[in-house]
Amino acid sequence: MTATESAIVWLQRGCNLLALLCLSASRSEAALAQSKEITRSLLEFEDLSDTAMATVLVWREVKLGVGALISVVAVTVFWMAYVEKLVWTYNFFGRHEYNVWWFISSIFVYMFFFDAWFYVTHRWLHESKFMWDTIHIHHHAFKEPTAFCQDAVHPVEAIVQGPFGHYLPTLFFPIHPLAHALFGFLSSIFAVAAHDGRTWDLNNHYYHHCAGKGRRNSFNYSLYWPLWDAVFNTRLVFSPSCDVTNTLWRRKAETAQRQV
Numbered sequence: 001m002t003a004t005e006s007a008i009v010w011l012q013r014g015c016n017l018l019a020l021l022c023l024s025a026s027r028s029e030a031a032l033a034q035s036k037e038i039t040r041s042l043l044e045f046e047d048l049s050d051t052a053m054a055t056v057l058v059w060r061e062v063k064l065g066v067g068a069l070i071s072v073v074a075v076t077v078f079w080m081a082y083v084e085k086l087v088w089t090y091n092f093f094g095r096h097e098y099n100v101w102w103f104i105s106s107i108f109v110y111m112f113f114f115d116a117w118f119y120v121t122h123r124w125l126h127e128s129k130f131m132w133d134t135i136h137i138h139h140h141a142f143k144e145p146t147a148f149c150q151d152a153v154h155p156v157e158a159i160v161q162g163p164f165g166h167y168l169p170t171l172f173f174p175i176h177p178l179a180h181a182l183f184g185f186l187s188s189i190f191a192v193a194a195h196d197g198r199t200w201d202l203n204n205h206y207y208h209h210c211a212g213k214g215r216r217n218s219f220n221y222s223l224y225w226p227l228w229d230a231v232f233n234t235r236l237v238f239s240p241s242c243d244v245t246n247t248l249w250r251r252k253a254e255t256a257q258r259q260v
Ligand SMILES: [Zn+2]
Pocket: 122, 126, 136, 140, 208
């Protein structure tokens, strides 16, 4: 084994160890208690000044995001090292001729399977009381999320909806590695835009945070487009209380100004 290969192996082991640490830390009693306390205060929007709210909100998003990010990278590295080569589509383009139609078809196949997986697992995170209480409630602490909220999820949720959703289409269709990497990157960009709430959000994910009430009373579960929400009648097209140009902080500031 060359020095580079051995460095890669050690990097993979390090990543997987970090993932294990991340998962176990996120499940510790102390971490859960602290996390739930912050979640409660954010959900209730009480006793916090505007500045404190903004600071706590973004820091909480970033803190959750770092743990989720490490877990996602570790699982991806594990998949690439040990699982990918067992899938029938592995190195498909090294063994077959291909043209531009493969690339174009890949876009639709990837988006179709990724979004179906996202819808099903997202519904599961809401429908199961256990999954909601221990995993998904952390993401819903952010009623008026920022762009940083894209990755602000429990590590388990990040793994299920990140690498699992990303690799699922390759079980059904050979996607060129370059196209696959590009779509994965674009999915993250799309999710950032969806949480920012101002543009490129075809399925109004911002309403899912802002207008959704708790575990059962929710809608707009898909990420990319409204297909599955329309099919299963879980689509909310407009919510006047969630006008993103009139956020909680801005409403408060305007109210304060009127009172001066
Ligand atoms: Zn949700």
